Amino acid sequence: MPRAQLTFLTDELNKLREQKLYQRLRILEGEQLPVSRFDGREVINLSSNNYLGLTTHPKLRRRAIEAIERYGVGSGAVRTIAGTMTVHMALEEKIAKFKNVEAAVVFQSGFTANAGTVQAILGKEDVIVSDELNHASIIDGCRLSRAEIKVFPHKDLDACEKVLQEIAARPGRKLLVTDGVFSMEGDIAPLPALVELAERYGAIMMIDDAHSSGVLGRNGRGTVDHFDLHGRVDIQVGTLSKAVGALGGYVCSTRDTIDFLYHRARPFLFSTSHPPSVAASCLAAFEVLEEEPQLIQRLWDNTNFFKEGLKRLGFDTGMSETPITPVIVGDVALAHQFSRDLFEAGVFAQSIGFPTVPKGKARIRTIVTATHTRDELSRALHILETGAKKLRII
Numbered sequence: 001m002p003r004a005q006l007t008f009l010t011d012e013l014n015k016l017r018e019q020k021l022y023q024r025l026r027i028l029e030g031e032q033l034p035v036s037r038f039d040g041r042e043v044i045n046l047s048s049n050n051y052l053g054l055t056t057h058p059k060l061r062r063r064a065i066e067a068i069e070r071y072g073v074g075s076g077a078v079r080t081i082a083g084t085m086t087v088h089m090a091l092e093e094k095i096a097k098f099k100n101v102e103a104a105v106v107f108q109s110g111f112t113a114n115a116g117t118v119q120a121i122l123g124k125e126d127v128i129v130s131d132e133l134n135h136a137s138i139i140d141g142c143r144l145s146r147a148e149i150k151v152f153p154h155k156d157l158d159a160c161e162k163v164l165q166e167i168a169a170r171p172g173r174k175l176l177v178t179d180g181v182f183s184m185e186g187d188i189a190p191l192p193a194l195v196e197l198a199e200r201y202g203a204i205m206m207i208d209d210a211h212s213s214g215v216l217g218r219n220g221r222g223t224v225d226h227f228d229l230h231g232r233v234d235i236q237v238g239t240l241s242k243a244v245g246a247l248g249g250y251v252c253s254t255r256d257t258i259d260f261l262y263h264r265a266r267p268f269l270f271s272t273s274h275p276p277s278v279a280a281s282c283l284a285a286f287e288v289l290e291e292e293p294q295l296i297q298r299l300w301d302n303t304n305f306f307k308e309g310l311k312r313l314g315f316d317t318g319m320s321e322t323p324i325t326p327v328i329v330g331d332v333a334l335a336h337q338f339s340r341d342l343f344e345a346g347v348f349a350q351s352i353g354f355p356t357v358p359k360g361k362a363r364i365r366t367i368v369t370a371t372h373t374r375d376e377l378s379r380a381l382h383i384l385e386t387g388a389k390k391l392r393i394i
């Protein structure tokens with residue numbers, strides 16, 4: 001039934017259709033696997049963030065089922081009222097120990113962890129210095145904080161220092177914030193240099209390790225561990241929704257910072273905590289990270305194999321140095337066409353255009369996992385080659 005006051009949204013959608021930017025949701029029929037069934041078609045799945053295959057790991061499944069049987073399916077309240085269960089506290093302790101920090105707090109998602117933390121710790125008299133490719137959840141947190149936001153070009157350390165110099169004499173706190181691994185480029189933040197800048201100019205240093213948790217560092221401890229910068233990054237955010245295989249986000253910092261977030265982070269105060277089964281799955285995932293380091297080894301072996309294959313075929317893979325490898329084609333309509341052709345031929349690699357990536361930098365994004373076989377990756381490379389030649393991308 002059309003509603004007059006909502007037809008402007010229909011007009012907006014029609015504009016997207018005209019520009020060939022309209023996208024239907026792809027429906028996954030079954031489990032999230034290296035070869036999965038989407039929209040009735042069996043495809044090699046290069047689009048999930050399920051880096052280690054933990055979404056279907058037997059130990060995580062078993063713990064979730066046990067937790068449901070013991071505690072039920074919901075927590076029934078926000079953390080600050082009646083919704084803190086022993087399993088939530090056990091997970092926070094596990095994460096703090098794993099990350100070698102004083103304390104950790106778990107949020108409902110990585111998105112709420114970023115947005116809730118930045119908003120809670122800063123106010124309108126403060127300044128945020130932020131890499132231009134930082135994730136949307138950091139940007140939203142910055143906006144909600146009402147602090148002034150100074151964006152520097154991607155990984156441009158000179159530009160970053162210039163901003164820090166300009167604001168050095170201003171009252172108010174400064175926050176320097178970066179993704180650890182950038183989600184669209186797959187490159188790694190220059191964290192050692194950023195940490196030095198933060199220390200020199202007295203800024204709080206914060207990193208979002210969503211794509212580094214379970215991927216970089218010993219047993220997947222993240223970017224801080226990868227660069228051996230323990231004790232020098234004030235706030236580490238991570239996700240439990242990607243390599244960890246379930247859902248959630250966490251913040252690691254000093255005991256008092258975490259205690260402050262317990263009192264002031266709005267998603268923590270005003271949105272219900274995880275079902276116990278989710279917390280139990282995440283706890284099991286950290287055990288798996290410690291017990292099965294071969295998963296991370298396989299992830300990196302597959303990454304190197306696939307990346308070299310793409311380069312050999314002459315694809316532009318940008319600045320990637322992690323399992324996220326973009327295949328940059330430039331034109332957004334071409335990227336969508338390429339992605340559709342690949343899907344028909346048996347490879348699911350999502351196309352991404354403006355505003356998620358800059359205009360003229362449209363791409364398909366590939367992510368390999370530990371659980372892909374060499375045969376699957378070789379077949380995917382072959383399908384990419386055939387599709388790209390047809391569209392004259394290579």
Ligand SMILES: *Cc1c(COP(=O)(O)O)cnc(C)c1O
Pocket residue numbers: 109110111112114135137179181183208210211239240241242247248249
């Ligand atoms: C995915 C992602 C998030 C959000 O994590 P969720 O747990 O999915 O909410 C935050 N930051 C970055 C860089 C991400 O890639």
